[in-house]
Amino acid sequence: MAARTRRRFSIGRTTAWIYLIGVLFVTVFPFYWILRTALSNNYALLANPSSLLPVGFTWGPFRRVLGLASAEESLAEGGSGASLQLGHYLVNSVVYATLTTALIVFFSLIAAYAFSRLQWRGREFMFGLFLTALMVPGILTLLPNFVLVKELGLLNTFAGMILPYALFSAFNIFFLRQFMLGLPTEIEEAAMLDGAGRLRVLFRITLPMTSGPTITLSILGFISMWNDYFWPLLVTSDESVQPLTLALAVFKQSSPQAQPDWAGLMAATLVAALPMLVLFMIFGRRIVNSIGFSGIK
Structure with missing residues (x-):
């Protein structure tokens, strides 16, 4: 046996x-x-x-x-x-990926703090709308975003490439909110009793405690923006702002x-691809650990 x-x-x-x-x-x-x-x-x-x-x-x-x-x-x-001109297109990709990632993470962090810490009427309903946005295929928003960028006169500019991504990311907000819900609130409450405002609490106390998932989202966002092809193809035809993905085509x-x-x-x-492979090899363990630790709360 x-x-x-x-x-x-x-x-x-x-x-x-x-x-x-x-x-x-x-x-x-x-x-x-x-x-x-x-x-x-x-x-x-x-x-x-x-x-x-x-x-x-x-x-x-x-x-x-x-x-x-x-x-x-x-x-x-x-x-x-x-x-x-590999160097020129590499610089364009770095500018596009870095600025887009920084703005996405910044606004997602503020929104996640509002959904996890602030009490306001309609919070749960609004968060439900955010979750609904996760179910909408991204390709369905390309045409409305293109029309908006065109009407604003932002075609062939970094602003036109960046803005549709920068102000809203349902997944990032959900990810950071779930992590913040598991953080203790005693330190934040003590800081507010000492006279600290909400923004100071966010950037001086909450942000350091969420550095793990914030860095994770930054790395994943940078990789995603670095590999982005279809949206820059729609809004740019000028070589001065085209990223490396379009240059390869x-x-x-x-x-x-x-x-x-x-x-x-x-x-x-x-x-x-080499910079992204090196980046993931360096921070791969941090990404996996942060996703596993945050969980679904």
Whole structure:
């Protein structure tokens, strides 16, 4: 009987390991394929597209994405000859993601404090409306937001890209409210008895106690804004404000040949994704711990 129990446990454990290895392979392999393509020669790729190793190994795709290769060198390796001002688009992405994330977290923090600490008529009803907003697909709000931004004359500006996101985030408000409901109120009440106002209590007492979920939302929001594509595509056509995600699409379509510069595109994609991968590897444990700790209260 004991031997049968050990056998069943061993089979289950083996199955679990096989499943985890399969999930890990499915998750990691696309990144490897991007790297393999980015280190290949475009002409060699056409001749051997199924190779698991870089075909005609070269650093050329990274050199032309970074603007270090001439048009002749690019064309010799099957590139498009087009240039990508990577530094300019990186700055645009940093500005767009940073400002949007900062405003989203700031206004969400204030709203969450109002829903969790202040007593006012219609609070629960209003919070129910916020929860309803979580059920509305984001794509349904794109057209009204676009019309509003156009009427305000904010097309092709950072303000037009940022404002529709900055003032409202139902998930962030819900997330922070649930965390604040679990915090003790004695310190805040003592501070108000000493004459502190609500804003001072929020920023001097409540905010330090919610630093974990606040940082978590900031990281997740920054990653989401960094990868945003469809909304900037709708409201911007000027290269001066376009983020890196749009630049990659333009780079893909700029090839004069019938075949796009896949190696260069994968190199640019890898460069664009690398900061987010590093960010998540550094703060991944904090994100998971904060989400698990906040829970649903």
